[in-house]
Amino acid sequence: MRLIATLTLLNLLACGALAQEATKKKESKVSDAAAYNFGYNVGMQFATQFGLQAGDINKDDFLAGFIAALSGKDPAVTPQEVETAAMKLQQKVEARTKAIAEKNLAEADAFLEKNKAADGVQTLPSGLQYRVLKSGDGASPTKDSTVTVHYEGKLLDGSVFDSSIAREEPAQFPVTGVIPGWTEALLRMKVGDRYQLFIPPGLAYGAGGRPRIPPNSLLTFEVELLSIK
Structure with a gap:
């Protein structure tokens, strides 16, 4: 096990x-x-x-x-006792995770359905939603670009799970090296743009989740594109 x-x-x-x-x-x-x-x-x-x-x-x-x-x-304890206990524990955790994932997915769907009518919110065919907070006039990245950004990520309840702003250090990564919702948004942005993103679970971490991100979480980000190389 x-x-x-x-x-x-x-x-x-x-x-x-x-x-x-x-x-x-x-x-x-x-x-x-x-x-x-x-x-x-x-x-x-x-x-x-x-x-x-x-x-x-x-x-x-x-x-x-x-x-x-x-x-x-x-x-x-014997290996057999350990295996039996571990299997029971795993079943308990899987059942709890499944229930959380189902609840979060329903909440994400309900939020996105309501949010698409909010002021300034654009909804793309993929389900990604965004709002332009500030417009820049720089170049746009391609799939081969590496970008430098400042960002803050939150769960639907408003709790922050990651923030380059709090660390006071911009992040740098390939455009295709992030979750699909980020990649799609970055390809629409120009240097100097600041977007608010509303990313459905299927374009984020899905049912698997991540540390500090429960399964099927809808993620919101504020992202500012600082530079491209």
């Missing part, structure tokens, strides 16, 4: 990290901050790769297994 293999790998990595920290600091215990960071990284990987939530696993059993691995002890 992929879940089991990943847990084994994470335990091995954690052991190595602990050993390096002990050698470097010449201490018998890892600092609280480092220990917290190890735990956070494990939790983050399980959340982003497998869709796990805090209530999906028994925290006491997880900690017991983690400590046993760090201590070089043999597992207290």
